[in-house]
Amino acid sequence: MAKLTEEQKRQRAAKRALRSALEAETDDRRRRERDEQWEREDTRLSWAEYVAGEPCRGCGLPMTDELGSWPPLMKLSEVEKREYEEANQKFRQRHTDCRAARWTVSGSRVTHCCFCCPPPPMGPKQLEKLAKLFASWPSREERKKDLDSWDLTLRCDHVVPYIQHRENTRVSTRVVDCPECGERRGVVSSERVGPAYRDDGTIRERAAADRERLARELAAAEAKLTRQQKNAAATQQRIAELQEELGSES
Ligand SMILES: [Zn+2]
Ligand SMILES: [Zn+2]
Ligand SMILES: [Zn+2]
Structure with missing residues (x-):
C-alpha cells in the first residue's frame, strides 16, 4: 500500500476528530434527555426511600440483595458460577442498547446500568x-493561580x-x-493558551488570548510561506538552467 502523505494523514485525523465530536454530541443529547426524564418522573430515590428498601426506579430490581459482593471469579463455586452467568x-438482554458500564451497591450482587439506573443517593455521612473536602479546598482567589485557559475548536x-x-x-x-x-x-481539538488569570486576579481577556494565538498562527504561516518561496526560487532557477541548456543545444 502506498504510504500516506502528511496531508492525507492530517485529513484523516481531522475526519476522525469530527466523527468522534459528532458521536459525543449524540451521546450528550441522549444523557440530557434521560436526565430530564428522571427529573420529570422523579426517578431518583431519596435517601429515605433508599433506606426504606425501595427498588431501583430505572430497572425495577432491588437496589441491594445484601448477598455480599461477588467473590473473585476464580473462587466461585459451580452454583455461583451459574448464577453469575445467568x-x-x-443484564445484557435488558440493556442491549445502553452502551454503558454497570454499578452495584457495595455488599450486593444486583447489577444496575449506568445509563438506565440513577445512582444510589448520597447518605448523610x-x-x-x-x-469537609470542599471546606479544605483553597479559596477561589487562591485557585485562580492554578487555572489555565484553553481554546476549544468545536465541530461548528x-x-x-x-x-x-x-x-x-x-481537555x-x-x-x-x-x-x-x-x-x-x-x-x-483543544489548545492550551496559558494562565487564565492575571497576577491581580482579573481574568485575562479573551481577545488578548486570541491575539496571542493568532500571532502564533501567523508566525507559522509566514515560516511556511518563506519555505515555499525558497522552493519556488529554486524551481525557477532550475527552469532557467534547463532553458539555457536547451537554448545552447539548438
Ligand atoms: Zn437499576
Ligand atoms: Zn440500561
Ligand atoms: Zn458553534
Whole structure:
C-alpha cells in the first residue's frame, strides 16, 4: 500500500476528530434527555426511600440483595458460577442498547446500568465527607493561580475558551455549550493558551488570548510561506538552467 502523505494523514485525523465530536454530541443529547426524564418522573430515590428498601426506579430490581459482593471469579463455586452467568446474561438482554458500564451497591450482587439506573443517593455521612473536602479546598482567589485557559475548536468551527486546572494535560470534556450557535457542540481539538488569570486576579481577556494565538498562527504561516518561496526560487532557477541548456543545444 502506498504510504500516506502528511496531508492525507492530517485529513484523516481531522475526519476522525469530527466523527468522534459528532458521536459525543449524540451521546450528550441522549444523557440530557434521560436526565430530564428522571427529573420529570422523579426517578431518583431519596435517601429515605433508599433506606426504606425501595427498588431501583430505572430497572425495577432491588437496589441491594445484601448477598455480599461477588467473590473473585476464580473462587466461585459451580452454583455461583451459574448464577453469575445467568445474572450477566439477563443484564445484557435488558440493556442491549445502553452502551454503558454497570454499578452495584457495595455488599450486593444486583447489577444496575449506568445509563438506565440513577445512582444510589448520597447518605448523610457521604455528604458530610464531601462538605469537609470542599471546606479544605483553597479559596477561589487562591485557585485562580492554578487555572489555565484553553481554546476549544468545536465541530461548528467556533472557538470557545475553557478554563481548568493547570495539572490537566488535556481537555477531557467532549461536549460544551457553543455561545455562537446556542447549542451543545462536540470538541474537535483543544489548545492550551496559558494562565487564565492575571497576577491581580482579573481574568485575562479573551481577545488578548486570541491575539496571542493568532500571532502564533501567523508566525507559522509566514515560516511556511518563506519555505515555499525558497522552493519556488529554486524551481525557477532550475527552469532557467534547463532553458539555457536547451537554448545552447539548438
Ligand atoms: Zn437499576
Ligand atoms: Zn440500561
Ligand atoms: Zn458553534
